Amino acid sequence: MSTILQHAGVRIYDWLTIPYNWLTLMFGLGIIAVLTFGTLGLSRQSKKLEQKNAEIARLYETIQYSLQQTEDEYRRIEMILESVPAGVCVIEAESGKVVIANRNAGTLFGHALTAGTMVPILSEAYTLCQPSGEPYPLSELPLGKAVLGGISSVTDDVTLVRPDGEKINLLMGAAPISSGDDQATQQIVLVFQDITEKVKLEQQLQHYTERLELEVRKRTSELEQTERELRSSYEQLKQTQERLIEHERLSAIGKMSATIAHEIRNPLSALHAAAQELKEGLTLPEEYRELLDIIMSQSTRLSKIIQNTLSFTRPISLEKTEVDIHHLIDRLLTSLRSDSRFQSAIQVSKRFAPEMPPITIDPDAIEQVLWNILLNAVQAIRHNNGQVQISTNWLPQGQNGLSSPCMEIVVADNGVGIQPAQLSKIFEPFHTTKAQGTGLGLAVARRIIEAHGGIIKAESQLNRGTNMRIFLPANTGNLTN
Numbered sequence: 001m002s003t004i005l006q007h008a009g010v011r012i013y014d015w016l017t018i019p020y021n022w023l024t025l026m027f028g029l030g031i032i033a034v035l036t037f038g039t040l041g042l043s044r045q046s047k048k049l050e051q052k053n054a055e056i057a058r059l060y061e062t063i064q065y066s067l068q069q070t071e072d073e074y075r076r077i078e079m080i081l082e083s084v085p086a087g088v089c090v091i092e093a094e095s096g097k098v099v100i101a102n103r104n105a106g107t108l109f110g111h112a113l114t115a116g117t118m119v120p121i122l123s124e125a126y127t128l129c130q131p132s133g134e135p136y137p138l139s140e141l142p143l144g145k146a147v148l149g150g151i152s153s154v155t156d157d158v159t160l161v162r163p164d165g166e167k168i169n170l171l172m173g174a175a176p177i178s179s180g181d182d183q184a185t186q187q188i189v190l191v192f193q194d195i196t197e198k199v200k201l202e203q204q205l206q207h208y209t210e211r212l213e214l215e216v217r218k219r220t221s222e223l224e225q226t227e228r229e230l231r232s233s234y235e236q237l238k239q240t241q242e243r244l245i246e247h248e249r250l251s252a253i254g255k256m257s258a259t260i261a262h263e264i265r266n267p268l269s270a271l272h273a274a275a276q277e278l279k280e281g282l283t284l285p286e287e288y289r290e291l292l293d294i295i296m297s298q299s300t301r302l303s304k305i306i307q308n309t310l311s312f313t314r315p316i317s318l319e320k321t322e323v324d325i326h327h328l329i330d331r332l333l334t335s336l337r338s339d340s341r342f343q344s345a346i347q348v349s350k351r352f353a354p355e356m357p358p359i360t361i362d363p364d365a366i367e368q369v370l371w372n373i374l375l376n377a378v379q380a381i382r383h384n385n386g387q388v389q390i391s392t393n394w395l396p397q398g399q400n401g402l403s404s405p406c407m408e409i410v411v412a413d414n415g416v417g418i419q420p421a422q423l424s425k426i427f428e429p430f431h432t433t434k435a436q437g438t439g440l441g442l443a444v445a446r447r448i449i450e451a452h453g454g455i456i457k458a459e460s461q462l463n464r465g466t467n468m469r470i471f472l473p474a475n476t477g478n479l480t481n
């Protein structure tokens, strides 16, 4: 106020002492009026200011309250984050920098993840590998899928290799957080969990399961082996029993046939000789000559039957000696080619094992076996392209239950073959499909081979041919049956 009056050039003292100066009065009144109105205006302004102040104070309180609430909310989220039993971390999608992370996320990397720093899995110090050990392409990791495709995903086959080389199996999940109008991914929430222990336990479990399976398989195969052995023992027992029965039967037949043979043989030879003499001495019409031929051939057949029956029923007595089997076969083939029953159109070939040690056998008996088989082969061929092959093999590991090294002799023909139903019967005595056959050829062969401790088998396909296989153990022992 004094400043204003001084400015107007009037001092208070002058103003009080010159009351009649109207100009001064008017001026004074004017000043008073201005001051009065000014004071009134100021008090109005001050009221408004007070109102504004109160408003600001209210606003301040509201903001303070909101801030408090936000802070509480933030702490609550922090608490939730900290209580999650996994590493949780929110990062900027573009820069890979941490926005927020819980303590568990830091534990994995050995230091706390502070906001604004690069998330460690993206730094070069850490490597993320696939189960194969190859580095994981970022685009196939949940993080890459979230950033590039906006896709949430989880995987449990990630291995984190720390800077010190330690490997940690991770379960990793990532989800995009989008905001704004364009819904573009701005942040990514990453979740990791150390599943090393779980993976180890699973691997151990897998290992134990595999061991258990192996053990079960081993036990099963042992049991199967035992079962096979039992079966084979049972089969052997059955065969021995059958052979014993057959032996008994044959010895009875043997005794009887020896008597019959003795009684029949002489009259038969007399019959044969008489028929021959009649044929040579008389001039007879052709039909009578044919009848005499029948008498002669049938009496020969009867003699053969008697001969075979006798040799079949008699006990076998083997005279073993060391033999070169290839030599024996060569000799046999020469006599086969000169036999009247051999058809010259048949091609006979041999395929011998390059090395064949000598074998201890009864050469006459084995020759008889091979002769019977070769003759059957030749008789089974009814076409022009007949082929018979005899081959040998040396089997050092044994075969068909014969444990020691053994020799295999195979006679293969491309003849008529044998009906499957007949195949099991061909080794039985007196089984024949031939008009002139005695059905003893193979029965005798089997007896001789078994007396040597060997095996004889037949494989056949109708109209394709037959393979007769003989297995002789190298050590045939000194058996005499």
Ligand SMILES: Nc1ncnc2c1ncn2[C@@H]1O[C@H](COP(=O)(O)OP(=O)(O)OP(=O)(O)O)[C@@H](O)[C@H]1O
Pocket: 308, 372, 376, 377, 380, 413, 415, 416, 417, 418, 426, 427, 431, 432, 433, 434, 436, 437, 438, 439, 440, 441, 442, 443, 466
């Ligand atoms: N290689 C073969 N091809 C086709 N069938 C065969 C062959 N070998 C044997 N067989 C069949 O087995 C049967 C029995 O043969 P086995 O040698 O024991 O007697 P056989 O030949 O009939 O008479 P035998 O030998 O006394 O003259 C034969 O009749 C024949 O049916």
Ligand SMILES: [Mg+2]
Pocket: 372, 375, 376, 437, 441, 442
């Ligand atoms: Mg025969």
